[in-house]
Amino acid sequence: MRILIAEDAPSDRMLLRFHLEKLGHQVIEVSDGEQLVSFFFSHAEEVDLLVVDLNMPHKSGVQAVNEIRAFQGSYDANWVPIIILSGSESDDDVLRCIEAGADDYLVKPIQHKVLAAKLMAMTRLDEMRQKLMAMNARLEALSTTDYLTNLPNRRAFEKNLQDEMAKAGRYGQSLCVAVFDIDHFKQVNDTYGHEGGDVVLKELSRRLVSEKRAGDQFGRIGGEEFGLCLPHTDLENALIACERYRQLLSKKPFLYDEYSIDLTVSVGLCRFTTETDQLELIKGADQALYQAKHAGRDCVVVLKKDAA
Numbered sequence: 001m002r003i004l005i006a007e008d009a010p011s012d013r014m015l016l017r018f019h020l021e022k023l024g025h026q027v028i029e030v031s032d033g034e035q036l037v038s039f040f041f042s043h044a045e046e047v048d049l050l051v052v053d054l055n056m057p058h059k060s061g062v063q064a065v066n067e068i069r070a071f072q073g074s075y076d077a078n079w080v081p082i083i084i085l086s087g088s089e090s091d092d093d094v095l096r097c098i099e100a101g102a103d104d105y106l107v108k109p110i111q112h113k114v115l116a117a118k119l120m121a122m123t124r125l126d127e128m129r130q131k132l133m134a135m136n137a138r139l140e141a142l143s144t145t146d147y148l149t150n151l152p153n154r155r156a157f158e159k160n161l162q163d164e165m166a167k168a169g170r171y172g173q174s175l176c177v178a179v180f181d182i183d184h185f186k187q188v189n190d191t192y193g194h195e196g197g198d199v200v201l202k203e204l205s206r207r208l209v210s211e212k213r214a215g216d217q218f219g220r221i222g223g224e225e226f227g228l229c230l231p232h233t234d235l236e237n238a239l240i241a242c243e244r245y246r247q248l249l250s251k252k253p254f255l256y257d258e259y260s261i262d263l264t265v266s267v268g269l270c271r272f273t274t275e276t277d278q279l280e281l282i283k284g285a286d287q288a289l290y291q292a293k294h295a296g297r298d299c300v301v302v303l304k305k306d307a308a
């Protein structure tokens with residue numbers, strides 16, 4: 001583990017480092033409570049355990065632990081276990097340290113075997129924490145990714161769009177949104193079965209992603225409907241981009257078993273203005289898509305008026 005020790009007495013610090021390194025851990029040292037807090041605030045991700053002296057100049061161990069736990073709560077920062085060291089065997093001190101957010105309490109002078117035992121328990125805690133973090137990352141990926149195409153799902157697409165709209169509004173940048181819908185997709189399913197339809201959806205997504213310009217983001221926002229967010233792009237260039245994507249899908253047939261399936265998409269395009277909220281923007285692109293379907297499909301239509 002990477003252990004941050006906060007101890008003002010140089011001899012105690014040296015002894016602690018010696019014991020911890022002997023147990024195979026990496027040690028970082030600070031010498032008071034103030035330094036502990038500021039180091040942790042800027043390096044939370046680089047530390048697995050804090051070992052903190054109770055009585056230190058500038059800021060006591062309890063105060064520092066309080067601030068660190070509050071910081072983790074407000075900023076969602078890396079949670080790490082904390083052991084407090086103290087010369088006091090008072091039950092009240094133990095209680096107030098644990099109440100402040102420490103996970104264990106160790107009485108000085110440190111006994112090597114006791115320290116090794118506590119570290120064993122903390123290593124277990126750390127392993128559990130790592131597993132939990134990996135699991136959370138997997139869950140986060142699952143909840144934002146479409147299972148079939150691996151594209152961002154509607155929730156993730158809308159979240160990204162919201163962020164891009166905020167940036168575009170703040171910095172006065174252009175932003176456009178398009179909705180792509182496969183033409184007569186029902187026929188694909190009816191002719192080749194749902195499995196054939198799925199193969200087409202996957203290949204279509206792969207093509208779009210492999211040819212996508214950096215910064216553009218596709219998402220699967222419905223069964224056979226895909227959203228495209230085009231940051232830093234005015235309507236004229238968004239139209240060029242959508243035309244390119246449309247042609248990319250129609251120029252080469254999709255293969256399923258021995259079948260070759262020709263496909264086209266209709267696209268609705270809408271421009272963001274500071275008066276437009278997210279719902280109106282997607283609704284605007286949807287209206288343009290509806291017009292594209294009525295214009296005969298296989299085309300890109302720009303919303304005649306800005307979404308309102």
Ligand SMILES: Nc1nc2c(ncn2[C@@H]2O[C@H](COP(=O)(O)OP(=O)(O)OP(=O)(O)O)[C@@H](O)[C@H]2O)c(=O)[nH]1
Pocket residue numbers: 148181182183184185186187189193194195196197198201222223224293297
């Ligand atoms: N294979 C497959 N089909 C899907 C999936 N999600 C939606 N669909 C199908 O997509 C088809 C959409 O059909 P419609 O909404 O009638 O539209 P369309 O046939 O594409 O016709 P237009 O949009 O008017 O050009 C339906 O047959 C749905 O079952 C999916 O995940 N996999």
